[in-house]
Amino acid sequence: MHAGTCLVQTSPIAEQMSPIFRRDAFDAFRRKLLEIPPRFLATDFGLETFWCGFDWNASSPDEGGHQHAIVNGFEWNASRYASSANERSVIGASVDHERADGEGKHETADGEGNHETAVGECIECAAGRRDGRSRARSRVISHGSSISPPISISPPISRVSRCILMHHMSVVHADHRTIKSTLANWSDHVKKDAPDDLRAYLTQTWPGAMLRSGDPVDRHHRLHARRCWGEWEPSEGQLHALVHAPLVERPKAGVRKAKRKRKAKHNVTGAVTTSSKQA
């Protein structure tokens, strides 16, 4: 039907609206949360990245002082990452080359500086399969050799958190709350006008976690998000939602304006009208 469409996909970001934690992961996340000064908690922007990459056991700051994440065998330096977009693209290209070879080691760095190969990190989806859960084959790339374990073998538990996005599981966002009620959710104890930047704090305190998740525009992020399981086949309910929900991106304002202009120019009678500005 649509070969290669992921049913479930690793994601560097799980937004704050409805994350579902494994309980032990939540407890670990909560411990991290307690380390954050309350003044930064007037917002949750930044957590969507943080909880997809923090190390459960590492101590702060910087998860045991380890500033270098190992991504596909390449050392990923936090300071270099932050300093130059050009260098970032160079690193990204190298990572991509490694992946293209199909022999790239995929390692994650733990908080102590030891690197372990996370088998689950390298499972890729097999395109063109109907039932992803039962028929999808996983390809495990490990130090140049490929083996094919059944999907039922659970990947080893990693100490680094990992997010998945389930494309076939959906919730509906009613978005009924008013600005007034949102503002009411701000305690008197936090600054209402200019809350401190939580994302900057997280990046500064736990750069490993933020880098493991990646930045939405960088190469590593896209590689990370490419891992997938299964193939999506909509249920009747999902099809119903598909038919009745406006799931098409609206054209940009400029495009809409141009369309209106064209429409006004060529009206029903065929006469060319002048725009309001000209009038």
Add this chain to the structure above:
Amino acid sequence: MSRSLAPSGYDQSKGTGRRWLVVSSSSCNDLTAVSFVLELLAHYGASAGLRALLNYFDARPRTPCPALDQVRNASHLVPDYVASFSFVPGFKTRLWRTLPPELTASYQYVWLRDSDVITTPRLFAPAEVEHWMHVTAATVAAPSVLPFANTKPVHGWWTPWRSSFAGTLYLVPICVHRPSLIAEQMSPDPMLRTTD
């Protein structure tokens, strides 16, 4: 097309008992959120072992809290499916800090759910979530988010992880088949003639 959302072969009995703790925070005046929560508990309280911790961030002593009263009046749901009420003021991150391991220890999953999120069994199945979190060894899972009405995209903007169905930044755009009684003249499929 009519397959269940629950994966085949999945042991449904695993979905019983206390497995999910849903943490949600809303205003005392937000009666819409109450209806969403009650709907959630009615759908999944028994089948998925789901319990709710409901926080009312603007509740004050000796001040009416209509939302809280409305939940309490749902007597058929509250005793079984509401784990507790809380009154932590401030942003939801502050509420999350107050959830100690003693509270979460009875559960396998903690769902930090926004109060304006609607769940329906047609689109969401806890058993499916459990299955995929197990298979992928994920620690955090997120469903995709659909807009509610034909008015606007969620929050007025559009992000890749908010859509199940649309082509996204990372996915190949999908195509969905539907049977149709008509095929317009513009592009008839030759196969239609042979199958007739």
